[in-house]
């Protein structure tokens with residue numbers, strides 16, 4: 001191949017939710033490295049501001065929008081901010097999520113159930129609509145939602161999370177089917193256990209859990225956040241131009257066995 005090597009997302013404008021930590025922050029770094037202009041969305045302003053500064057120092061175009069993904073008007077404002085600042089929206093990684101839980105189903109209270117559904121399903125739902133509307137204005141785009149291996153199979157003591165992440169897979173397929181002919185691709189990633197702050201806290205709190213998870217994973221280790229981000233970047237990019245409605249496990253083979 002001749003000519004200058006281009007980043008996967010060169011010239012694209014991308015929005016990432018839940019960008020203040022974990023997989024979302026890793027995605028910000030990977031997407032920026034691949035040439036995207038970024039709007040980073042989360043609730044924790046200090047963390048977003050620090051990440052934006054880091055990315056700008058490396059030459060990226062980046063800004064942030066403080067938003068709670070469970071609030072529809074926050075989602076609309078964040079997408080509007082991206083369009084106003086950069087003129088368009090090409091890619092979105094709807095990553096924000098929360099709440100694996102450790103409570104048996106019959107003991108779980110309604111509040112926890114609703115909170116988990118609101119963040120994981122409601123958050124994707126709130127962002128999908130303005131993202132799709134913005135992408136239709138410019139002839140298309142690519143959206144990646146963050147599900148989980150819990151969106152493909154069930155794990156015990158996590159019923160609302162499993163239900164929510166299955167719903168993310170369903171929303172992904174429904175949106176993909178509806179907008180495929182209009183230039184918008186919608187896919188999901190399904191991470192296996194990934195070494196983020198929350199997961200490290202979980203490993204510290206439950207001795208032996210890490211080894212137990214590794215024993216059930218063909219590649220017997222925990223994912224690093226950038227490994228999920230790399231898959232999301234590819235799915236967002238034009239290199240995945242004929243891929244839509246897919247939920248891609250990034251799990252070291254966990255869901256294959």
Ligand SMILES: NC(=O)c1ccc[n+]([C@@H]2O[C@H](COP(=O)([O-])OP(=O)(O)OC[C@H]3O[C@@H](n4cnc5c(N)ncnc54)[C@H](O)[C@@H]3O)[C@@H](O)[C@H]2O)c1
Nearest residue numbers: 018019020021022023068069095096097148191193194196
């Ligand atoms: N870490 C794992 O093992 C793992 C495995 C499978 C799926 N996931 C999914 O990956 C995504 C990222 O998780 P992570 O492990 O990086 O966790 P994390 O807690 O580090 O990141 C989650 C991000 O979402 C944000 N967020 C949560 N609720 C929000 C709200 N209401 N409004 C705005 N932002 C909100 C958090 O502030 C944070 O930035 C989640 O959807 C999670 O369910 C994680």
